Amino acid sequence: MRDRPGRDKSECDARMPQRTMPCERRLARLSIYGDIGEASSVTTGFASLPASGSCRLIRTRIPLCLVDGAALAADRDGLALADIAIDDGRIASILPAGTDGIDADHPPVDLDGGIVLPRLVDAHVHLDKGHIWPRRRNPDGSFKGALENVLADREANWSADDVRARMEFGLRCALAHGTAAVRTHIDSLGKQIGISWPVLAELRAEWAGRITLQASPLFGLQFALDAAHMQAVTKAVLAHGDGLFGCVTYMIPEIDQALDIVFRNAIDHGFDLDFHVDETNDPEARALEHIADAVLRHRFAGKILCGHCCSLALQQPRDEASIIAKVKEAGIAVVSLPMCNMYLQDRQAGRTPRWRGVTALHELKAAGVPVMIASDNTRDPFYAYGDLDLIEVLREGTRILQLDHSGTDWANAVARTPADVMGLAGAGRLSPGGPADLILTRARDWTEFFARPQSDRTVIVAGKAIDTTLPDHRELDHLMGAQP
Ligand SMILES: [Zn+2]
Numbered sequence: 001m002r003d004r005p006g007r008d009k010s011e012c013d014a015r016m017p018q019r020t021m022p023c024e025r026r027l028a029r030l031s032i033y034g035d036i037g038e039a040s041s042v043t044t045g046f047a048s049l050p051a052s053g054s055c056r057l058i059r060t061r062i063p064l065c066l067v068d069g070a071a072l073a074a075d076r077d078g079l080a081l082a083d084i085a086i087d088d089g090r091i092a093s094i095l096p097a098g099t100d101g102i103d104a105d106h107p108p109v110d111l112d113g114g115i116v117l118p119r120l121v122d123a124h125v126h127l128d129k130g131h132i133w134p135r136r137r138n139p140d141g142s143f144k145g146a147l148e149n150v151l152a153d154r155e156a157n158w159s160a161d162d163v164r165a166r167m168e169f170g171l172r173c174a175l176a177h178g179t180a181a182v183r184t185h186i187d188s189l190g191k192q193i194g195i196s197w198p199v200l201a202e203l204r205a206e207w208a209g210r211i212t213l214q215a216s217p218l219f220g221l222q223f224a225l226d227a228a229h230m231q232a233v234t235k236a237v238l239a240h241g242d243g244l245f246g247c248v249t250y251m252i253p254e255i256d257q258a259l260d261i262v263f264r265n266a267i268d269h270g271f272d273l274d275f276h277v278d279e280t281n282d283p284e285a286r287a288l289e290h291i292a293d294a295v296l297r298h299r300f301a302g303k304i305l306c307g308h309c310c311s312l313a314l315q316q317p318r319d320e321a322s323i324i325a326k327v328k329e330a331g332i333a334v335v336s337l338p339m340c341n342m343y344l345q346d347r348q349a350g351r352t353p354r355w356r357g358v359t360a361l362h363e364l365k366a367a368g369v370p371v372m373i374a375s376d377n378t379r380d381p382f383y384a385y386g387d388l389d390l391i392e393v394l395r396e397g398t399r400i401l402q403l404d405h406s407g408t409d410w411a412n413a414v415a416r417t418p419a420d421v422m423g424l425a426g427a428g429r430l431s432p433g434g435p436a437d438l439i440l441t442r443a444r445d446w447t448e449f450f451a452r453p454q455s456d457r458t459v460i461v462a463g464k465a466i467d468t469t470l471p472d473h474r475e476l477d478h479l480m481g482a483q484p
Contacts, residue, residue, distance in 0.1 A: 045458030053463035065409035068431035078408025089462035119180035123418035124374035138381035188217035201240035246274035295330035337376035
């Protein structure tokens with residue numbers, strides 16, 4: 001995008017009614033490019049919107065599963081042709097395409113059948129681990145290699161400045177891609193508790209209005225048996241957190257005792273819960289069932305989200321069905337992390353992987369369990385790639401989990417469902433009166449949508465198109481030091 005000829009923004013604004021046109025403007029050279037003499041540009045994607053923020057997006061296609069409060073008919077892709085009026089940062093109306101007459105207050109912007117989504121919701125990421133890959137690789141792509149190398153990097157490098165810079169970089173990527181809300185896990189052991197949680201609280205405040213940021217603590221379940229540790233994490237969550245607690249569960253001999261401590265702590269403080277669960281190809285790993293049992297044992301009434309649950313897919317069918325029934329009864333929601341799972345699971349040197357690494361998501365959905373997919377790690381030893389782009393997650397998730405040919409409501413998995421689990425009213429859906437937080441694309445159906453990365457998307461926040469230029473990875477070079 002950087003080398004495309006620019007178009008002056010005022011020229012774009014003056015053209016009404018607007019067709020969808022590339023709209024970029026050259027900015028003064030940024031210092032990071034000064035040495036090599038290149039210019040940078042701001043881009044607001046393919047669509048040109050009036051600067052006033054009031055307009056009608058006409059001939060859009062919107063997933064019916066994400067629409068509330070509008071009577072629309074869907075095509076075989078579950079998409080409805082609609083006109084969306086935007087006023088004062090909110091959606092004023094959603095009507096079948098062509099319903100509206102002349103409306104001088106809302107100049108039309110013709111989307112020509114392009115899919116429009118609400119800004120999306122990422123229910124499971126690790127902003128604090130993000131982008132450490134250049135200084136701490138995973139030597140063999142294994143889960144063990146990921147754990148060991150993140151631990152070593154954390155001990156050596158995770159100062160407040162380091163954590164803040166990498167977390168902020170991740171938030172900038174997410175915003176530019178069209179994400180409205182993020183739940184991040186925060187490594188919470190020893191000295192790191194006092195470093196990362198205050199940074200998280202600062203970033204939450206600074207990013208309010210752009211991205212809603214939630215955080216859940218992350219530590220191995222065995223540390224729940226350490227009263228001093230539980231006290232320190234609980235104190236950090238109460239001071240800086242979002243009423244959300246969690247950890248990574250393992251099949252330790254004391255699993256039920258440790259879960260009881262975590263559940264009692266959550267009930268005492270009114271916390272919701274978020275666990276990393278069974279991220280392994282070992283069918284003996286059945287922490288998900290232990291968590292469901294704990295929910296029922298404690299009559300836990302808060303929201304509860306379990307991530308990964310990979311080994312559920314490797315149970316005998318009868319066992320899988322009985323665990324899923326318990327998960328449903330316990331009111332547990334499940335988030336699958338397809339890109340990270342496919343990277344780490346079933347990896348053995350010299351052997352082609354036979355398993356995609358993902359949980360039994362279709363079976364969970366069929367049983368009525370709220371299911372979603374999310375980004376997980378970005379450019380760290382758990383996942384070498386990623387950019388907190390939920391359109392990429394939905395595209396790759398569709399391929400890895402075969403979400404196609406199984407209903408037309410999977411867009412919920414990166415929008416409405418995570419918004420509900422995170423308690424975000426109005427987010428992840430399109431509704432009259434709701435926020436005009438939108439992603440506009442040129443794709444007219446799901447095959448066009450998933451065929452390309454939608455790099456020319458326009459992202460609208462509170463009725464205004466934002467700069468979708470991604471931060472340059474070079475901005476983090478100064479933190480990468482001597483690279484092992
Ligand atoms: Zn995770």
